Amino acid sequence: MINFHPNQLQLIDFVEGNSAPAMALMISAHKDMCPKCRGRIELLESSIGEGIFEVEAERIDFGTMLSDITKLPAAEQITFDQASRGQPLVESIELDGRQFKLPRTLRRFIAKTGNFSHLLGNLWQAPVDLGPIGKANFIYMQKGGRVPEHTHRGTELTLVINGEFSDGMSDYDTGDFILMGGENTHAPYSEASEGCLVFSIVDAPLHFTSGIARLLNPFSHLFFNTK
Numbered sequence: 001m002i003n004f005h006p007n008q009l010q011l012i013d014f015v016e017g018n019s020a021p022a023m024a025l026m027i028s029a030h031k032d033m034c035p036k037c038r039g040r041i042e043l044l045e046s047s048i049g050e051g052i053f054e055v056e057a058e059r060i061d062f063g064t065m066l067s068d069i070t071k072l073p074a075a076e077q078i079t080f081d082q083a084s085r086g087q088p089l090v091e092s093i094e095l096d097g098r099q100f101k102l103p104r105t106l107r108r109f110i111a112k113t114g115n116f117s118h119l120l121g122n123l124w125q126a127p128v129d130l131g132p133i134g135k136a137n138f139i140y141m142q143k144g145g146r147v148p149e150h151t152h153r154g155t156e157l158t159l160v161i162n163g164e165f166s167d168g169m170s171d172y173d174t175g176d177f178i179l180m181g182g183e184n185t186h187a188p189y190s191e192a193s194e195g196c197l198v199f200s201i202v203d204a205p206l207h208f209t210s211g212i213a214r215l216l217n218p219f220s221h222l223f224f225n226t227k
């Protein structure tokens with residue numbers, strides 16, 4: 001069950017087209033998986049539309065008004081779909097013979113996803129080229145797989161694509177939307193028998209905080225890297 005959603009301010013920015021591109025992408029992908037947020041976004045879109053009608057109807061010509069009202073969320077405006085135009089969209093990525101169906105928003109990046117490589121401790125990582133937005137990663141934690149404890153110099157946006165994981169603070173399930181900032185230290189791991197696949201965007205290298213993993217810090221831009 002989805003327990004972690006974008007907050008109201010993040011959704012308002014999204015609907016108004018003011019989200020940073022990485023945030024817009026994550027909210028759009030979460031929306032694909034979350035009926036609750038689809039409803040919240042529809043409500044915001046219609047209330048923004050009505051606001052324009054009531055207040056501005058006399059001053060704005062109809063064409064401008066209509067294009068404002070029907071303005072797509074930021075994530076849709078960005079030309080994610082050049083690559084897939086005219087071709088049937090692949091819906092899944094594969095790891096070790098297993099198919100993972102992606103939310104609609106992320107399918108356009110399947111062709112931009114590199115191969116999974118095996119990292120330390122039952123972790124797999126596949127880099128994703130988001131074009132002008134930067135880079136993302138699919139990270140798969142096999143059962144028992146653990147990302148070393150780390151904090152963030154910037155923000156880490158994570159969407160759970162399939163499975164469950166914990167990070168010592170909370171338990172996350174398929175569809176959960178997670179935003180971590182510099183104040184959060186965590187060590188994600190999965191004990192789920194099917195493991196857990198997440199999609200993650202970080203805007204600065206992770207900073208590992210404990211044990212042997214601290215030795216990784218000079219190289220952390222190589223793991224889960226950003227730009």
Ligand SMILES: [Zn+2]
Binds near residue numbers: 004005034036
């Ligand atoms: Zn939601």
